[in-house]
Amino acid sequence: xxxxxxxxxxxxxxxxxxxxxxxxxxxxxxxxxxxxxxxxxxxxxxxxxxxxxxxxxxxxxxxxxxxxxxxxxxxxxxxxxxxxxxxxxxxxxxxxxxxxxxxxxxxxxxxxxxxxxxxxxxxxxxxxxxxxxxxxxxxxxxxxxxxxxxxxxxxxxxxxxxxxxxx
Numbered sequence: 001x002x003x004x005x006x007x008x009x010x011x012x013x014x015x016x017x018x019x020x021x022x023x024x025x026x027x028x029x030x031x032x033x034x035x036x037x038x039x040x041x042x043x044x045x046x047x048x049x050x051x052x053x054x055x056x057x058x059x060x061x062x063x064x065x066x067x068x069x070x071x072x073x074x075x076x077x078x079x080x081x082x083x084x085x086x087x088x089x090x091x092x093x094x095x096x097x098x099x100x101x102x103x104x105x106x107x108x109x110x111x112x113x114x115x116x117x118x119x120x121x122x123x124x125x126x127x128x129x130x131x132x133x134x135x136x137x138x139x140x141x142x143x144x145x146x147x148x149x150x151x152x153x154x155x156x157x158x159x160x161x162x163x164x165x166x167x
Contacts, residue, residue, distance in 0.1 A: 010047045025055040029129045029154075032066025032139030033166065040166065041069040044139060047073035048073030052081045059129050061122070062093050062101050064088045066139045069110060071100060080104050085129050088113045111139040119146060126150040 005119055034035060040056055048070040050060050060070045062084050074082035083103045086093060089111035093101060112130075113121040123146050136154040138149040142165060154161045 005085035024103065025057060026135055027057045027059060027133045028137075029041055029059045030066070030070040030135035031126060031136065031150060032070075032164075033141060033147065034063045034065035034067075035141075036065040036069070036139065036166065040139070041065065044069040044132060047137075049077045052077035055081070055082045057083065058082045059085065059133050061125055061129065062097050063122075064094060064097055068097060068100060069102065075103065079103075081130075082106060083108065085125055085132075086110055087118065087125035088116070099115045104139055123149065127153065130154040130157060130159060134161060135162070137162045137164075139164045139166065141165065 028051055030044070030051075032044070035043070044066055046056055052074045058074045058081060060067045060068060060074075060082075061160040062068075062071075071082065071084060076087070082104060083106040084101060086101070087110060089109050090098060090101060090107070092114055099135050110121065110125060113124060126146065127150070130150060130153060136151065136159050138147055138151050138161065140151075140163065151161050
């Protein structure tokens with residue numbers, strides 16, 4: 001009787017060890033679902049606040065829920081260490097997000113994606129975000145197709161990925 005054992009590769013361990021030992025600031029992407037209870041949003045806000053307060057540069061998108069909480073925390077810590085990349089133009093963002101987004105110093109809009117569906121534009125936006133980061137922290141559900149694909153793509157690009165599930 002033979003069983004397959006899924007053992008992480010040595011280079012994955014070395015990558016994680018290097019990330020743990022790195023004392024300087026990092027470019028950290030924080031992405032997640034729009035559908036997040038307020039208690040979880042408070043924890044995400046606190047995490048982003050602490051990450052930025054420690055000198056890390058935070059990247060996120062402009063959606064409600066996880067991303068909005070990340071923006072709130074980063075803005076409280078140091079607005080200069082936050083970059084928000086939108087999947088489409090600012091006008092295409094939900095009304096409840098626009099006021100917060102207008103306060104962001106480093107805001108990157110993508111009006112060239114206005115003709116795409118939000119799902120398509122979000123997938124492209126997430127790709128841009130992970131191309132700019134060293135580490136991805138993601139909050140998702142097991143059926144969050146776009147976010148799970150983003151995590152997989154980040155791992156393929158040798159990024160350190162931390163994935164939290166809400167369910």
